[in-house]
Amino acid sequence: MRQKIMVLALAVFVGAGLAVVTGTSQQQAPPLEMSEVVEGLYVIMGSGGNVGVRVTGEGVIVIDDKFERNYDEIIANIESVTDEPVRYVINTHHHGDHSGGNVRFSAIAQVIAHKNVRANILRNDQAGPPSVIYTHETAVFLGDAEVQAHHMGRGHTNGDSIIYFPDLGVIHGGDLINTGNIFIDYNNGGSFLEWVDTLDRALELDFTTAIPGHGDILTKDELRAYRNKFAALETRARELVAQGMAPDEFVANLPTDDLGWDLTGRGGAGAQGVYAELTGAME
């Protein structure tokens, strides 16, 4: 506890220093928080995507690794529950808030991801591409644990994986599952229309608990409700297209407030992408 308070104080001090140096009112990064999901599996929330920590008895398997700057704090959190070394890191997708730590973790662990994660990281000039890739699925067996990675189709990007802990009945969905706003990364092969199919495949797995890429943990029923929001929005979007709306009109009229989403950010890129997908303007 005392150590935690000191870490918090240091974070506040560093944050305040940065704000003074840059002369901005930049937000201070909150400290990371780790909690147990089920025995043997932890989640680290705060600053970037949710990190899964599977302690196996013979080493640790980490799912996603936030930003490079979070590396030391991730390691400190893991060391607070186990002496075992991190042996593997699996990225759910290429975004820097989920794979930025690769550049540090690759010195101590094997970094694994879908082949499109590696391609996207290289094309976008990000650091830390995974050194081991797969096309459809892979699994890591370590100690008493099995951790599976399944590419079940496109959605948030073209390289999304669902990470499955079969012995624990838990999945980590990366940003395919986000309890906040959704982001369809069309520049990296994302697809709104395929997202719902991808979630349907994920729901076929035998699990009770889902760790999202961002936000709090969901039950399987809550994940079904989340999946149904995609289907509801698709129905609405198809109706507007059937009315003959132009792209700008479509973006302005697609209702998403009740779903808790806003697709008009980034110049309406999300809604425009949906329109392009529905009208066949996107291959």
Ligand SMILES: [Zn+2]
């Ligand atoms: Zn993402």
